Amino acid sequence: MYRFRRLRRDERVRSMMQETRLHPKDFIYPIFVIEGENVKSPVASMPGVYQYSVDRLGEILERVKESGIGGIMLFGIPAHKDPEGSQAYAEDGITQRAVRFMKENYPEIYIVVDICLCEYTSHGHCGMVCGDEILNDETLPYLVRMAVSLAKAGADMVAPSDMMDGRVTAIREGLDQSGFTQIPIMAYSAKFASAYYGPFRDAAHSSPGFGDRKSYQMDCANGQEALREIAADIEEGADIVMVKPALAYLDVLKESALTYDVPLAVYNVSGEYAMVKAAAANGWIDEQRIVMENLTAMKRAGAKIIITYHALDAVKWI
Numbered sequence: 001m002y003r004f005r006r007l008r009r010d011e012r013v014r015s016m017m018q019e020t021r022l023h024p025k026d027f028i029y030p031i032f033v034i035e036g037e038n039v040k041s042p043v044a045s046m047p048g049v050y051q052y053s054v055d056r057l058g059e060i061l062e063r064v065k066e067s068g069i070g071g072i073m074l075f076g077i078p079a080h081k082d083p084e085g086s087q088a089y090a091e092d093g094i095t096q097r098a099v100r101f102m103k104e105n106y107p108e109i110y111i112v113v114d115i116c117l118c119e120y121t122s123h124g125h126c127g128m129v130c131g132d133e134i135l136n137d138e139t140l141p142y143l144v145r146m147a148v149s150l151a152k153a154g155a156d157m158v159a160p161s162d163m164m165d166g167r168v169t170a171i172r173e174g175l176d177q178s179g180f181t182q183i184p185i186m187a188y189s190a191k192f193a194s195a196y197y198g199p200f201r202d203a204a205h206s207s208p209g210f211g212d213r214k215s216y217q218m219d220c221a222n223g224q225e226a227l228r229e230i231a232a233d234i235e236e237g238a239d240i241v242m243v244k245p246a247l248a249y250l251d252v253l254k255e256s257a258l259t260y261d262v263p264l265a266v267y268n269v270s271g272e273y274a275m276v277k278a279a280a281a282n283g284w285i286d287e288q289r290i291v292m293e294n295l296t297a298m299k300r301a302g303a304k305i306i307i308t309y310h311a312l313d314a315v316k317w318i
């Protein structure tokens, strides 16, 4: 009999034997920025998460700075939406203004920007629409414009989440041609069409106005296809590849970690956060222990970067 329990005997030896340790730098914290003044508006389905106007961003950025986390991921919510999502690449767009504000006032914080049109389009889809079709190639130049415009504003990294084919190649070329050869791309590579995005769409006002996203996001049944998506994005020049959501897709994350030698990110999405917060609010689970168990599982499965709404709490619990 091998006595495994020898190395579990007390906290000293247990902590010495721990294989996976969370670190503040593992985390990226998503932030929602909205038009207006003096706005800090709670997101009902995501307790603890708010939409901030640019003039109120300082409050959350102070906490980010103090926490020592790796960075933030910015999502803009424009007042004006149109079929082409023009505020996504407008020089004075809400996201561009938020990036400039951060660059000026919090230059030490690493800024990742989500690149997608769904928050900016009147139809709420991630690309250009013709009839009930979401167009692929026609969408790419708009994504490139958005990426270049946010790089100009001062973003440190771009993260395309639209799931159009060929967007990584297009964005890389666009950034390079504009002189942004040093801006990395974190591709949402294996992004599944998931019910777990529900609360985010409330927070970001980005629900599709008709149909769903199944013609561009992946079928949750498809693990092999996820590996092909990741391979394609690496081939196209992605610096970091992502699996999203996290908990129901840890098998995909683990297999990617075993298959590919590139940094992996995982997105612990809004629905996962909402479930934990709701159960904790009811006293049905121990929030701190559940959060740390979930985040540890993501890192154990192979994530180098964890994008999570729990980030600012988790650093206190490490």
Ligand code: PBG
Pocket: 114, 116, 118, 126, 161, 162, 196, 197, 198, 199, 200, 201, 206, 268, 269, 270, 271
């Ligand atoms: C935009 C985008 C979404 C998320 C990140 N970027 C929503 C979607 O695809 O509908 C989801 C994040 C979350 O649920 O926390 N394409």
Ligand code: ZN
Pocket: 116, 117, 118, 119, 125, 126, 161, 162
């Ligand atoms: Zn989108």
